[in-house]
Amino acid sequence: MTMRSIGLVEANSYGAVVAALDAMLKAANVEMVKYDMVGGVWAAVFIAGDIGAVQAAVEAGLAVAQQLGQARGSVVANPTPEYLELYDL
Amino acid sequence: MDSADGLSNVMVSTDGNKLAPAGAGGSLRLRSGGASIGVVESMGLSPAVEALDAMLKAANVEVLRFEKLGLGWVIACIIGDVGSVTAAVEAGRAAAERLAKSGVTTAGVTKAMGGALDIVPVTSCLLASPSPAVLTLLRGAEDEQPAPSGGAIGYVETMGFAAAVQALDAMAKGAAVSFRGYSGTPPKFVLWIQGDVAAVRQALQQGAEVADRIGKALGSCLLARPHLETMENLPAKPTAAPLTSLVGGMPRHIKLLTAG
Numbered sequence: 001m002t003m004r005s006i007g008l009v010e011a012n013s014y015g016a017v018v019a020a021l022d023a024m025l026k027a028a029n030v031e032m033v034k035y036d037m038v039g040g041v042w043a044a045v046f047i048a049g050d051i052g053a054v055q056a057a058v059e060a061g062l063a064v065a066q067q068l069g070q071a072r073g074s075v076v077a078n079p080t081p082e083y084l085e086l087y088d089l
Numbered sequence: 090m091d092s093a094d095g096l097s098n099v100m101v102s103t104d105g106n107k108l109a110p111a112g113a114g115g116s117l118r119l120r121s122g123g124a125s126i127g128v129v130e131s132m133g134l135s136p137a138v139e140a141l142d143a144m145l146k147a148a149n150v151e152v153l154r155f156e157k158l159g160l161g162w163v164i165a166c167i168i169g170d171v172g173s174v175t176a177a178v179e180a181g182r183a184a185a186e187r188l189a190k191s192g193v194t195t196a197g198v199t200k201a202m203g204g205a206l207d208i209v210p211v212t213s214c215l216l217a218s219p220s221p222a223v224l225t226l227l228r229g230a231e232d233e234q235p236a237p238s239g240g241a242i243g244y245v246e247t248m249g250f251a252a253a254v255q256a257l258d259a260m261a262k263g264a265a266v267s268f269r270g271y272s273g274t275p276p277k278f279v280l281w282i283q284g285d286v287a288a289v290r291q292a293l294q295q296g297a298e299v300a301d302r303i304g305k306a307l308g309s310c311l312l313a314r315p316h317l318e319t320m321e322n323l324p325a326k327p328t329a330a331p332l333t334s335l336v337g338g339m340p341r342h343i344k345l346l347t348a349g
Contacts, residue, residue: 010135038134040161072188074135080145082152
């Protein structure tokens with residue numbers, strides 16, 4: 001069973017997150033798995049796929065989101081079962 | 090999840106808050122067998138998520154509570170034996186700081202809040218032997234503390250949830266007080282305690298000292314002889330429900346003045 005990698009882009013505005021999601025879905029073969037409101041304007045979107053695809057996508061997503069606001073991203077290459085269960089991924 | 094994992098009764102709400110399950114008799118049923126607690130708190134979701142992943146991979150620990158406290162602040166609490174939790178908190182904090190420094194400046198946040206706050210993007214704390222009060226704060230455990238003997242109450246306000254946790258532990262251990270209530274408007278958190286006047290005064294002092302080391306102590310207040318209505322309107326003690334239900338310190342019931 002291949003382990004899915006999980007990537008996450010979080011940004012300072014909802015619009016930036018949506019734009020980043022669009023860029024990510026177009027940049028590589030990933031799928032969106034979760035959208036999360038963190039509170040205080042921050043929002044985040046999770047994507048899943050192969051590690052190479054997720055890394056490329058998160059880079060592309062960050063490039064777009066950073067133009068629109070403050071953004072950061074995270075890639076977890078081999079998430080533990082607890083991590084996946086945390087977000088029902 | 091099969092019950093051999095110890096995660097079968099996990100309370101997970103779909104917005105990503107998680108609480109470790111309770112075992113029989115209210116004690117935690119842990120795979121790892123330890124009782125030390127570590128907390129990593131960050132501004133924003135990505136540092137906390139990375140920290141949690143790093144912590145789970147660094148050592149044999151379990152997730153105690155992962156929660157968005159509101160207003161963008163997220164905590165990741167783990168539990169395990171003291172060596173594992175120490176290693177995990179180090180790894181988690183490093184991971185969170187790496188991410189917290191990239192792409193976001195706290196200058197933007199402090200300006201938005203009038204420039205008056207020293208916000209540290211990542212704080213953490215480590216409790217080798219946490220008192221029951223801390224377990225109540227983090228899990229809403231059944232109240233095992235003796236009923237408070239005194240009528241004085243007081244609060245400590247801290248900048249940072251990790252600082253609040255450490256302060257609560259110091260207060261519960263340092264004096265004969267009991268944990269009375271929690272309220273939070275992140276990144277500021279307020280903990281109420283109750284006991285004798287001398288005990289509460291001592292506890293507030295110790296709590297503020299300890300909080301200063303981890304985050305910042307913003308102040309404390311001692312009410313030596315509170316009015317009955319004040320007592321009725323203190324914020325509630327945490328339960329298993331997400332702590333955001335206590336954001337802002339809304340009392341459980343709202344008293345309305347009605348005509349007549």
